[in-house]
Amino acid sequence: MFIYLENASYTYNLNMPFETKALDSINLSIDRGEFIGIIGHTGCGKTTLLQLLNGLLEPTIGHVFIDGVDIHQNKKGLKEIRKKIGLTFQYPENQLFEESIYKEIAFGPRNLGITDDLLDERVKKAMKMVELDYNQYKDRSPFELSGGEMRRVAIASVLAIDPEIIILDEPTASLDPQSHASFLTLIKNLYQKYHKTMILVSHNMDVIAELAQRVLVMEKGKIIMDSTPRNIFQESVEQLEKIGLELPQVTYVMHRLKQMGKEVNSGVLTIEEAKEEIFSILKVKKSNNEIF
Amino acid sequence: MIKFDHVTHIYTGDREHEIVSLSDINLEIHDGDFIACIGANASGKSTFAKHINGLLVPSEGNVIVDDYNTRDKKSIWEIRKKIGIVFQNPDNQLVATTIEDDVAFGLENIGIEEAEMKRRVAWALDLVGMAELKDSEPHLLSGGQKQRVVIAGALAMHTTYLVLDEPTSMLDPRGRKEVLEIVKKLNKEEDITIIYITHFMSEAAEFKKIIVLDKGRIALQGTPKDIFGRIDLLKELHLETPQITKFARLLSENGLNIPPDILTGEEMIKELCLYI
Amino acid sequence: MKFFRNLTIGQYVHKDSPIHKLDPRIKILTSLLMMILIFLTESWWSFLIIGFFFTVNIWLSKVQIKYVLRGLKPILVLIILTLFIHLFTTPGEVIFQIGVIRMTWEGLSRGMFIAVRLFLLILTTSWLTLTTSPIALTDGIERLLSFFKIIGFPAHEIAMMMTIALRFIPTLMEETEKIIKAQMSRGADFESGNILKRMKNMIPIIIPLFINAFHRADELAIAMEARCYRGGEGRTHYRALSFKYLDKVFFMIISFTIALIIIINVV
Structure with missing residues (x-):
């Protein structure tokens, strides 16, 4: 087990008039090589959970273990933890500050004491992972880039730490459709080509359905569902609707057809799968008609 | 009526080269219209929005709002009274430290009497469903609520046109729904003309008319069905098609006899019911 | 680490009280005048009257005493420090002496006086900011300053x-x-x-x-x-300010108090 949260709770403003419980007794284990999607409304505790995972927050109750070590037993070790776990917040372009893209991306590894050739290598690799050409971009100012490019630089600056796990909080928020599509490819590559363990928070169910292998549904500080996207979007539809979360669009269509008494399998996640399902039903119908 | 007459806009700005952000736009927006505007990044959407209420003036051509020309410095405040505008980042539009004071901000600026102001603020907050939170501080609200307050600020001015420049792109799905519902209601019940810029195709699909901008030109305009029926052209313009429309197209390409320009899940369900 | 989540602006405590309802202009002016008097006066009697005035005021405002004390906390070190400096540096009748360090009666009385002065200054600002919302405060300041618009x-x-x-x-x-x-x-x-x-x-x-x-x-x-x-x-202003009956009453009280303090100081 890579990451293990044991009975972890987090309360903001503990013992103050505005005390709010953001996470409530979370038990969660994450293995290397997983691709986890987290869904839930704003304020459900997603962002707090992410910050627990890389030690930015310490649970008020409970423990966080990474590779079997309780990370808050030894505060000095937290820097090591953040080396393993790369977290990017929503709108990461808001944290850029350096005069060149090279320096911006080198900030992370430099903090970890990496210098010279090794540093160059790190920066090059990180830029390759986010598909920014090293020679073309390295000397440019991050502030003259487009929104999508700035976000790539910000993500590269975390990738340059060479973390084993990448946590992305709403990486496609407020991007235009074109950048949105290219970011999805980028995220897919991080997982498939560069073999990073991924945790992705998104409001976009189509994205979660397409990318994640395991989905956590959060509500009021608790993880209320933890399963494959197929299971969640097929079997827990009523529960999702109850808390007001949407289904991926094609899943919704199939689900409604099933509700209307049609014999369809509603566990489809993409339009390709839905097409296969529709045509297989049509074939069965057709052959039945031929028999009678 | 808002009329764009051969409008071209060239940014000269601080850089050496000039950027043409609008080029020869001709357009008429009629009272009561319910229009979405889509386009890739740098297609000129925001420049277009800022031309409507004279925040930018055309380099060439004219923008006419109900007989007023946006070039005319004397009538600019009349124009801005008529046209409410909502921007992308809700935080950067709220000025005052409480909700009701913020809604009153525009009214204070145009010198409305206190009693009338109180009436209008209460009315506008009620219309967007934020009356209960009138004493709240802006930073304690959700993104959707903040945008509703911004809309109320425009309504209080008795605006007849509402221009929204990507109002939902920083919101979560709940906030997006809130804003879109309000906008629909305002068009239907208050007869306010809506010009809604968005990069969510599923949102654009809910409007009566869509304008597609590309490199500062109007590349396409028509009903959502007209627009989203042309998947290949949209791709060329770096725009997406709603997922359901893609699905419809996929089915029809594979021989199922359903219209390829279906826009919503409900329509799709109806069509599929005919076959299975 | 999310300290700021529910931070409210300023330290205003919302209560339904006559003090809260007062015109902000009169409260700002009262605070200003009181602060000037606190600075200038050399009489314990003035402090007594001012202290009494604000005690009654805070009691009327229904703001809990803990909020007032919270405002004093950051300045407490400064108050104690001034007390000690005066205690040991003022020449006069010696209370006791260890080596070069000596404490005098004059120092004690002077130190206490300055400490009370600081305390009252803080009390005055606390009274104003605890009972006046930031909006009312900015509105009041704008209206007061508009006298100087002519220049x-x-x-x-x-x-x-x-x-x-x-x-x-x-x-x-x-x-x-x-x-x-x-x-x-x-x-x-x-x-x-x-x-x-x-x-x-x-x-x-x-x-x-x-x-x-x-x-x-x-x-x-x-x-x-x-x-x-x-x-x-x-x-125009959404929150129009006008002197109401309550303001007039308060105006009389404050005028009377100030007159009293001035008389004490002159006599």
């Missing part, structure tokens, strides 16, 4: 700046916290090293913060222009 004093602009600052403090605080966390996630260290190094380590926080703030300012300016903002001229 070109930018009263409206200053009030507007105060409003915007108040509005954006929580937003910017939240943003600061987020940037700190984001840079920590990139291995930045804000806790170790000497002062110089720590200052240098702040750069990755300060630069993005400034860039974002400028960006916000730019967007806000455009939004304000779109909402017909063109400075203070011809502007």
Whole structure:
């Protein structure tokens, strides 16, 4: 087990008039090589959970273990933890500050004491992972880039730490459709080509359905569902609707057809799968008609 | 009526080269219209929005709002009274430290009497469903609520046109729904003309008319069905098609006899019911 | 680490009380006059009257005493320090002496006097800020300063700046916290090293913060222009201020109190 949260709770403003419980007794284990999607409304505790995972927050109750070590037993070790776990917040372009893209991306590894050739290598690799050409971009100012490019630089600056796990909080928020599509490819590559363990928070169910292998549904500080996207979007539809979360669009269509008494399998996640399902039903119908 | 007459806009700005952000736009927006505007990044959407209420003036051509020309410095405040505008980042539009004071901000600026102001603020907050939170501080609200307050600020001015420049792109799905519902209601019940810029195709699909901008030109305009029926052209313009429309197209390409320009899940369900 | 989540602007405590309902202008003026008197007076009797005046006022305002004390906390060290400095440096009749250090009766009385003076100054500002919302405060200041408009004093602009600052403090605080966390996630260290190094380590926080703030300012300016903002001229006020019966009563009380203090000091 890579990451293990044991009975972890987090309360903001503990013992103050505005005390709010953001996470409530979370038990969660994450293995290397997983691709986890987290869904839930704003304020459900997603962002707090992410910050627990890389030690930015310490649970008020409970423990966080990474590779079997309780990370808050030894505060000095937290820097090591953040080396393993790369977290990017929503709108990461808001944290850029350096005069060149090279320096911006080198900030992370430099903090970890990496210098010279090794540093160059790190920066090059990180830029390759986010598909920014090293020679073309390295000397440019991050502030003259487009929104999508700035976000790539910000993500590269975390990738340059060479973390084993990448946590992305709403990486496609407020991007235009074109950048949105290219970011999805980028995220897919991080997982498939560069073999990073991924945790992705998104409001976009189509994205979660397409990318994640395991989905956590959060509500009021608790993880209320933890399963494959197929299971969640097929079997827990009523529960999702109850808390007001949407289904991926094609899943919704199939689900409604099933509700209307049609014999369809509603566990489809993409339009390709839905097409296969529709045509297989049509074939069965057709052959039945031929028999009678 | 808002009329764009051969409008071209060239940014000269601080850089050496000039950027043409609008080029020869001709357009008429009629009272009561319910229009979405889509386009890739740098297609000129925001420049277009800022031309409507004279925040930018055309380099060439004219923008006419109900007989007023946006070039005319004397009538600019009349124009801005008529046209409410909502921007992308809700935080950067709220000025005052409480909700009701913020809604009153525009009214204070145009010198409305206190009693009338109180009436209008209460009315506008009620219309967007934020009356209960009138004493709240802006930073304690959700993104959707903040945008509703911004809309109320425009309504209080008795605006007849509402221009929204990507109002939902920083919101979560709940906030997006809130804003879109309000906008629909305002068009239907208050007869306010809506010009809604968005990069969510599923949102654009809910409007009566869509304008597609590309490199500062109007590349396409028509009903959502007209627009989203042309998947290949949209791709060329770096725009997406709603997922359901893609699905419809996929089915029809594979021989199922359903219209390829279906826009919503409900329509799709109806069509599929005919076959299975 | 999310300290700011529910931070309210200023230290205003909302209560339904006659003091809260008073016109902010009269409260601002009262505070100003009282502060001047506290500075100038040399009589314990004045302090007694002022102390009594604010005790009654705070009691009427229904604000719990703990909020008043909270306001005193940061200044407590300063009060004690001044007390000690006066205690040991004022010449006069010696109470006791150890080596060169000696304590005098005059020092004790002077030290106590200055300590009470500081205490009353804080009490005055606390009374004002605890019972007056930031909006009322900026409104009051704008209206008071508008007397000086004739000599070109930018009263409206200053009030507007105060409003915007108040509005954006929580937003910017939240943003600061987020940037700190984001840079920590990139291995930045804000806790170790000497002062110089720590200052240098702040750069990755300060630069993005400034860039974002400028960006916000730019967007806000455009939004304000779109909402017909063109400075203070011809502007009306959502919260019109007018002297009500209560204000008149309070005005009489405060005039009487001030007259009393002046008489005591002159006699």
